[in-house]
Amino acid sequence: MAILELQSLKKSYGEHLAVDGLSFSIDAGEVFGLLGPNGAGKSTTINIIATLVTPDSGSVRVAGIPFENEDAFKRKLGYVPQEVSLAERMTARENLRLVGKLYDLSGGDLRRRVDATLDLVGLLDRGGDLVETFSGGMKRRLNIAAALLHDPILLLLDEPTAGVDPHARVYIFEMVERLASEGRAVLYTTHYMEEAERLCRRTAIIDHGRILAMGTLGELIRRVEAKRDMVIEGRGLTEETVRKLAEGMGRIPWMLNEGAAHLSVAGDQRAILRAAELASETGIEPTSIRLVEPNLEMVFLELTGRALRD
Amino acid sequence: MTRSLRIIWILAMKHLRVLLRSPATLAVIFLPGIVLYSIFTAIFAGPAARPFRVAVIDQDESSESRRLIAELAAQKVRVVRTENEAPDGIPLTEESAQELIRRRGKFRVAVVIPKGFGEAPNALVGERHRGVTVYYDALEPVEAEIFIGMLQMAAGREFFLKMFGAVVGRGDEGEAAVAATKDAEPRMLIKVDKHDVVGQRMKIASKHTFLAGIVPMFLLFSAVNAARTILEALGTGEMRRLLAAPLRPGHILLGEMLFSFLLAMMQCCVMYFFAWLVFGVDIWAIAGGLLLLTLATCLATTGFGVMIGSFCKTTEQLDSLGTMIILAMSAIGGSMVPRWIMPEWMQQLGLMTINGWAYDGFMALIQGFGLRGILEECGVLLGVSVLCAALGCMIFNRRLRLNPAG
Numbered sequence: 001m002a003i004l005e006l007q008s009l010k011k012s013y014g015e016h017l018a019v020d021g022l023s024f025s026i027d028a029g030e031v032f033g034l035l036g037p038n039g040a041g042k043s044t045t046i047n048i049i050a051t052l053v054t055p056d057s058g059s060v061r062v063a064g065i066p067f068e069n070e071d072a073f074k075r076k077l078g079y080v081p082q083e084v085s086l087a088e089r090m091t092a093r094e095n096l097r098l099v100g101k102l103y104d105l106s107g108g109d110l111r112r113r114v115d116a117t118l119d120l121v122g123l124l125d126r127g128g129d130l131v132e133t134f135s136g137g138m139k140r141r142l143n144i145a146a147a148l149l150h151d152p153i154l155l156l157l158d159e160p161t162a163g164v165d166p167h168a169r170v171y172i173f174e175m176v177e178r179l180a181s182e183g184r185a186v187l188y189t190t191h192y193m194e195e196a197e198r199l200c201r202r203t204a205i206i207d208h209g210r211i212l213a214m215g216t217l218g219e220l221i222r223r224v225e226a227k228r229d230m231v232i233e234g235r236g237l238t239e240e241t242v243r244k245l246a247e248g249m250g251r252i253p254w255m256l257n258e259g260a261a262h263l264s265v266a267g268d269q270r271a272i273l274r275a276a277e278l279a280s281e282t283g284i285e286p287t288s289i290r291l292v293e294p295n296l297e298m299v300f301l302e303l304t305g306r307a308l309r310d
Numbered sequence: 311m312t313r314s315l316r317i318i319w320i321l322a323m324k325h326l327r328v329l330l331r332s333p334a335t336l337a338v339i340f341l342p343g344i345v346l347y348s349i350f351t352a353i354f355a356g357p358a359a360r361p362f363r364v365a366v367i368d369q370d371e372s373s374e375s376r377r378l379i380a381e382l383a384a385q386k387v388r389v390v391r392t393e394n395e396a397p398d399g400i401p402l403t404e405e406s407a408q409e410l411i412r413r414r415g416k417f418r419v420a421v422v423i424p425k426g427f428g429e430a431p432n433a434l435v436g437e438r439h440r441g442v443t444v445y446y447d448a449l450e451p452v453e454a455e456i457f458i459g460m461l462q463m464a465a466g467r468e469f470f471l472k473m474f475g476a477v478v479g480r481g482d483e484g485e486a487a488v489a490a491t492k493d494a495e496p497r498m499l500i501k502v503d504k505h506d507v508v509g510q511r512m513k514i515a516s517k518h519t520f521l522a523g524i525v526p527m528f529l530l531f532s533a534v535n536a537a538r539t540i541l542e543a544l545g546t547g548e549m550r551r552l553l554a555a556p557l558r559p560g561h562i563l564l565g566e567m568l569f570s571f572l573l574a575m576m577q578c579c580v581m582y583f584f585a586w587l588v589f590g591v592d593i594w595a596i597a598g599g600l601l602l603l604t605l606a607t608c609l610a611t612t613g614f615g616v617m618i619g620s621f622c623k624t625t626e627q628l629d630s631l632g633t634m635i636i637l638a639m640s641a642i643g644g645s646m647v648p649r650w651i652m653p654e655w656m657q658q659l660g661l662m663t664i665n666g667w668a669y670d671g672f673m674a675l676i677q678g679f680g681l682r683g684i685l686e687e688c689g690v691l692l693g694v695s696v697l698c699a700a701l702g703c704m705i706f707n708r709r710l711r712l713n714p715a716g
Contacts, residue, residue: 013712047550050550050553050554051553051554052550052553052554052710053711054711070556071556074554074555074556075556079550079551079554081547081548081550081551082547083545083546084546084547085546085547085550087324087328087548089327089328089331089332090324090327090328094327098320098324099551099555101320102317102320102552102555102556102557103555103556104313104556146551147551156554
């Protein structure tokens with residue numbers, strides 16, 4: 001059963017088309033990934049679903065409720081902004097109580113939900129502490145808790161692990177998986193491919209406001225199964241030399257990531273020899289050249305022609 | 311209580327709770343006003359620090375009256391003949407001079423030289439001498455006595471000139487003549503009909519003047535500080551979280567306004583209570599009017615804060631622009647220098663500011679005009695509040711429409 005349904009969504013700011021006819025749906029219990037570089041239209045899409053921005057055209061429904069029915073629509077969704085949006089000088093419990101009151105919760109019901117939510121995010125024993133005493137990871141968990149208090153059926157998570165340490169990140173992953181297993185639909189945006197690969201049943205790759213590809217990880221990778229990610233490490237790897245190399249190999253997609261060059265090549269060992277030949281001509285001194293099985297990062301590179309973090 | 315009111319109340323209380331947990335911020339909000347008020351009041355206490363200006367209404371226009379006025383001027387009395395002190399301004403009348411003493415505190419003494427004064431300029435000519443009329447601020451009788459002494463000295467100099475034909479110049483000779491008149495009971499030379507401005511009490515002691523000026527200035531600073539919550543909410547994602555909840559931008563803004571208004575009211579209470587306790591400002595005698603004026607002033611400063619908070623893009627911009635505007639408004643609105651010693655054009659300019667209207671309202675209350683006497687001031691302040699808040703809401707909504715992240 002579809003919890004979130006987007007149909008032909010369009011939004012422009014002046015001449016700039018931020019969202020261009022977006023359509024997708026998310027089922028109950030599904031974590032859906034929205035991948036795209038900065039400026040691709042992810043935030044605008046999330047903002048439209050969260051009712052922060054009004055689309056020029058198209059429709060959004062949550063559990064069958066159109067967003068025009070704003071009050072009922074909002075009560076179905078929980079929105080977790082990218083930044084920690086809590087009052088530092090209030091306790092965790094006070095923060096949640098405040099949010100609960102905005103959703104018309106009160107009395108014993110509010111108390112129970114606050115405790116249950118604090119328990120869900122592993123902060124029940126720290127409920128009486130001021131948020132300013134929390135670590136970054138704890139604040140992130142509380143940030144998510146604030147969106148869960150009113151028991152929404154759709155959860156919008158906008159890069160919830162940005163700036164979080166690995167331990168806290170794993171905790172957040174487990175929490176998201178648990179929430180989905182309870183039947184909630186989760187829309188998850190991230191810059192990290194490994195997060196999308198681990199969490200998302202389906203992923204949409206978005207750029208210039210349009211969906212370039214959508215499907216399960218397997219379906220997406222099949223789009224590039226004839227391709228491999230050629231990883232070149234060595235000296236002389238600059239934007240200019242790698243671009244020359246990519247042009248020499250037939251204008252193939254490329255990117256520089258953490259000191260290594262990634263080129264999307266047809267899966268053949270001969271490509272390695274060709275790259276080694278051309279490398280010396282372009283001023284690159286490779287120490288290793290290897291072919292890697294296709295992954296989401298490569299799908300993204302192939303579709304957009306740039307790295308996700310560009 | 312409707313849901314909207316409840317939401318607004320919840321948001322305002324949240325801001326208040328956060329504020330109350332920050333002693334440093336509380337100190338910054340409440341202490342500077344008290345400190346500045348105490349310092350200014352102590353520095354400018356007493357009449358000695360004020361310029362000695364006298365309104366002179368010459369109904370006689372004779373050579374004798376003109377000579378008397380010239381003698382007064384020679385004794386360093388600042389003779390004022392027109393309402394705005396300009397040479398071509400509206401000439402003062404007996405009524406307008408009293409009004410200026412009573413209402414604006416522009417003078418504390420006015421002298422009226424009646425028609426026919428020149429025919430019998432001093433008491434030595436007997437019953438025909440009509441004397442002069444002096445109006446003075448009932449709370450400053452000492453200044454009236456000083457002026458009457460100066461008047462007698464001026465008349466005494468005239469007398470010596472007439473009787474002995476001597477030209478009394480400045481310097482030792484002049485001083486000797488003045489001393490002689492003193493010994494000869496100079497009060498007898500010109501009969502003075504003294505009138506305090508009965509029933510039109512005038513209290514412009516520094517403790518009132520600076521309270522009237524400093525309170526609106528610090529309310530404005532607090533309002534701008536409270537408006538930071540809008541920008542901080544935009545910057546931290548709190549605004550987006552709130553907007554994703556079942557409430558409207560208006561609730562958020564009104565919650566912030568209610569918080570700012572309550573903070574301003576608390577600040578006023580602290581300031582007025584301090585002024586009563588330490589300087590003896592009789593706030594209880596004007597309690598009704600003061601409450602109305604305080605409500606109007608707090609609403610106006612709150613509206614101003616919301617407007618400027620909605621207009622500025624960053625907290626840094628808010629701080630610098632807010633401080634600049636508040637200091638300018640405070641300078642011309644009577645928060646730094648009492649309005650009554652400003653030139654007329656600046657007093658008019660001061661009415662372009664919240665400070666100016668709040669100052670005038672407070673002074674009107676102190677002068678005993680009561681509730682009716684401050685209706686105009688309160689009306690203007692409420693108008694400013696509505697205008698600023700409406701403009702703030704408009705800008706805020708437009709900003710959110712274009713970019714919910716601010």
